[in-house]
Amino acid sequence: EAGVAQSPRYKIIEKRQSVAFWCNPISGHATLYWYQQILGQGPKLLIQFQNNGVVDDSQLPKDRFSAERLKGVDSTLKIQPAKLEDSAVYLCASSYLQGRGTEAFFGQGTRLTVV
Amino acid sequence: QKEVEQNSGPLSVPEGAIASLNCTYSDRGSQSFFWYRQYSGKSPELIMSIYSNGDKEDGRFTAQLNKASQYVSLLIRDSQPSDSATYLCAVKAPYDMRFGAGTRLTVKP
Numbered sequence: 001e002a003g004v005a006q007s008p009r010y011k012i013i014e015k016r017q018s019v020a021f022w023c024n025p026i027s028g029h030a031t032l033y034w035y036q037q038i039l040g041q042g043p044k045l046l047i048q049f050q051n052n053g054v055v056d057d058s059q060l061p062k063d064r065f066s067a068e069r070l071k072g073v074d075s076t077l078k079i080q081p082a083k084l085e086d087s088a089v090y091l092c093a094s095s096y097l098q099g100r101g102t103e104a105f106f107g108q109g110t111r112l113t114v115v
Numbered sequence: 116q117k118e119v120e121q122n123s124g125p126l127s128v129p130e131g132a133i134a135s136l137n138c139t140y141s142d143r144g145s146q147s148f149f150w151y152r153q154y155s156g157k158s159p160e161l162i163m164s165i166y167s168n169g170d171k172e173d174g175r176f177t178a179q180l181n182k183a184s185q186y187v188s189l190l191i192r193d194s195q196p197s198d199s200a201t202y203l204c205a206v207k208a209p210y211d212m213r214f215g216a217g218t219r220l221t222v223k224p
Contacts, residue, residue: 033212035214041216041217042119042121042203042214042215042216042217043159043203043214044214045211045212045213045214048210048211048212050210055210055211056210056211089158091158091159093212102147103149103161103164104149104161104205104212105161106158106159106160107158108157108158109158
C-alpha cells in the first residue's frame with residue numbers, strides 16, 4: 001500500500017514570496033491533516049479535512065495560509081506572503097476515519113526555509 | 116485550549132534499561148491516544164495506539180492509559196541504541212489530533 005505522498009521535499013524562498021505544498025493521502029483515507037513542525041517542537045495542527053470539508057482550521061493563520069482539498073483526495077497548502085517565522089517542516093497525514101480508533105500516517109514532509 | 120504536555124527531556128537511559136515516557140492532556144473528551152517516534156530529520160512514525168484504560172503491550176513497548184488522571188505513558192523495555200529518538204504523544208479529542216512537544220530519548224550503549 002502506498003503511503004502519504006508530499007512534494008516538494010525541500011523549498012527555499014524569500015520572505016514575501018508565495019509557496020504551495022501538495023499532499024496525496026493513502027488511498028481511501030477520508031481524513032487529511034496538515035501540520036507545521038518548527039525545529040525542536042511538536043507538530044502543530046493547521047487544518048483538518050474530512051473528505052473535502054474543513055473540520056478544524058482554528059490554528060491556521062488565515063491572513064496568509066490557505067488550504068483546499070478538491071474532490072476529497074489531494075490537498076494543497078499555500079502560504080502567501082511568507083514570513084521568516086514560517087520556516088518549518090510541513091507535514092501531511094491521513095487516516096481512514098476521523099473518529100475513535102483510527103491512526104494517522106505521515107508523509108515525508110516538506111522542509112521550507114524562508115530567507 | 117486543548118493541551119498535551121510532555122517532559123521535553125532529554126531522557127538518557129543505559130542500553131537494556133526501561134525507558135519511561137509520560138504525557139498528560141487537558142481535554143476530558145479525548146478518546147484516542149497515540150505514541151509516535153520521530154528520528155532526527157524524519158517524519159513521525161506510529162508505534163502504539165491505546166483507547167481504553169489499562170495497559171497495552173506490543174513487543175518491547177507498553178502503553179498505559181488512565182483517563183481519570185488524564186495521563187498516558189509509554190514504557191520501552193530492553194532499550195536499544197536504535198530507540199534513540201524523539202517520542203511524541205498525540206491525543207484525539209475527539210476528532211482533531213494534537214501533539215505534545217515530544218520527549219527526546221537517548222539510549223547509551
